[in-house]
Amino acid sequence: MLTGQTLVYFIYVVAAASVILAGEAFYLSLTRQRSHRASVNHRLRRLADEAPAEQTLQSLLRERGLTDSGDFVSSFVWLNRLYTRSGITGNPMTFAISFLLAGLALALILWSLIGISMPAAFLIFLGVGFALPILILRWACKKRILKFSRQLPDALDMIVRSLRAGHPASVAIGLVAREMPDPLGTEFGIVADEITFGLSMEQAVRKLSERVGFEGLHLLSVSLSIQAKTGGNLTEILANLSSVLRERRKLALKIRALSSEGRVSAWIISLFPVFMFLILMLVAPSYYGKIWGNPLIFPVFTIFGAWALLGVYIMYRMVTFDF
Numbered sequence: 676m677l678t679g680q681t682l683v684y685f686i687y688v689v690a691a692a693s694v695i696l697a698g699e700a701f702y703l704s705l706t707r708q709r710s711h712r713a714s715v716n717h718r719l720r721r722l723a724d725e726a727p728a729e730q731t732l733q734s735l736l737r738e739r740g741l742t743d744s745g746d747f748v749s750s751f752v753w754l755n756r757l758y759t760r761s762g763i764t765g766n767p768m769t770f771a772i773s774f775l776l777a778g779l780a781l782a783l784i785l786w787s788l789i790g791i792s793m794p795a796a797f798l799i800f801l802g803v804g805f806a807l808p809i810l811i812l813r814w815a816c817k818k819r820i821l822k823f824s825r826q827l828p829d830a831l832d833m834i835v836r837s838l839r840a841g842h843p844a845s846v847a848i849g850l851v852a853r854e855m856p857d858p859l860g861t862e863f864g865i866v867a868d869e870i871t872f873g874l875s876m877e878q879a880v881r882k883l884s885e886r887v888g889f890e891g892l893h894l895l896s897v898s899l900s901i902q903a904k905t906g907g908n909l910t911e912i913l914a915n916l917s918s919v920l921r922e923r924r925k926l927a928l929k930i931r932a933l934s935s936e937g938r939v940s941a942w943i944i945s946l947f948p949v950f951m952f953l954i955l956m957l958v959a960p961s962y963y964g965k966i967w968g969n970p971l972i973f974p975v976f977t978i979f980g981a982w983a984l985l986g987v988y989i990m991y992r993m994v995t996f997d998f
Contacts, residue, residue: 716860718852732868735861738764745869745882754809760888761815762858771808778804792973819858820889824924826859827891831917838910845870862887877903891920927996934994941990948983 721731733743740748740758749755749767758767782800785791791799830851837847845867852864862883869879877900884892898912955962966972 715854716852716857716864718861718864728868729872732865732872735865738766739886740767741886745886756885756888757809757812757816759886760819761812762819763812763815774808775804778802778807795973816888820887823858823862823887823889824891824920826855827889827895828917828920828924830855830859830863831895831913831920835910835914835917838913844876844909848876858887875903891916891923894919930996934996937990937994941987941994944990945983945987 718731718735721735722728726734736743736745739762740755742748747755747759755767758770763770778800781803782796785799786793786796833851833854834844834847837850838844842850848863848870849867852860852867854860855863865886866876866879866883869882870876874882877896880892880896880899884896894916895913898916899909901907902909902912
């Protein structure tokens with residue numbers, strides 16, 4: 676039978692132990708989060724979860740819309756390739772269905788509540804369900820390739836230094852996978868894992884070029900293939916390729932600077948009619964009178980809107996250069 680004083684001491688001990696255990700749990704959670712954030716790229720964070728390397732490789736490929744062997748899942752290869760190169764992770768079918776449902780819901784809401792016509796609702800469904808996801812994928816793909824192009828020369832220099840130190844090429848690629856951030860770190864980590872599990876370096880780099888879509892990786896794949904068949908100094912080849920990629924980037928930035936005035940002019944010319952229309956609707960709503968009730972207004976707006984979009988596209992192509 677515990678006395679009152681003994682019970683009080685027991686409660687103190689239990690409370691102190693609870694505080695210590697809670698503090699230890701908080702500390703372990705905090706250190707785990709810090710180590711997770713300290714991981715350089717997505718692949719290293721996945722490996723930190725103590726999953727097997729082969730399972731991690733397969734999950735990285737599946738979340739990019741690929742099979743466990745790195746092939747495309749969908750029969751629409753161009754769409755699957757666009758999704759893979761965008762860097763968006765997750766199930767491609769879930770991504771597509773979410774936009775289709777969003778477009779259908781928006782079209783039904785506007786048709787039932789606001790009373791827009793059925794053709795307009797159908798165009799909204801097509802725009803949100805089909806055109807918008809493709810535009811998002813193209814934008815993400817372009818942004819990711821641009822970031823990859825900035826990282827690749829540094830990665831090649833790291834491989835060159837590792838090769839000069841006496842490491843084999845597979846170890847040099849693994850070093851890049853550990854030291855470089857995304858997107859290049861994870862992609863080269865996939866290459867290192869594929870080499871570990873049986874692919875040749877030429878095959879792994881060829882698959883890397885297909886996943887990313889950057890032309891510099893195609894040059895790297897061709898260089899490795901020629902070097903494997905004919906021999907040669909791989910260190911010198913990669914050093915020259917790094918120099919070429921840096922010079923191409925310098926030229927691209929110079930051309931972008933020279934064409935900046937044309938891009939700004941294109942934006943102003945394209946957006947000025949829209950701004951003027953909105954200002955007139957805000958300042959003088961009756962400026963257009965009863966023109967909105969005319970049955971010709973929708974086809975006229977459609978024709979001139981398409982004509983304006985064609986002009987915007989022409990101006991965009993005039994100030995955009997591919998490298």
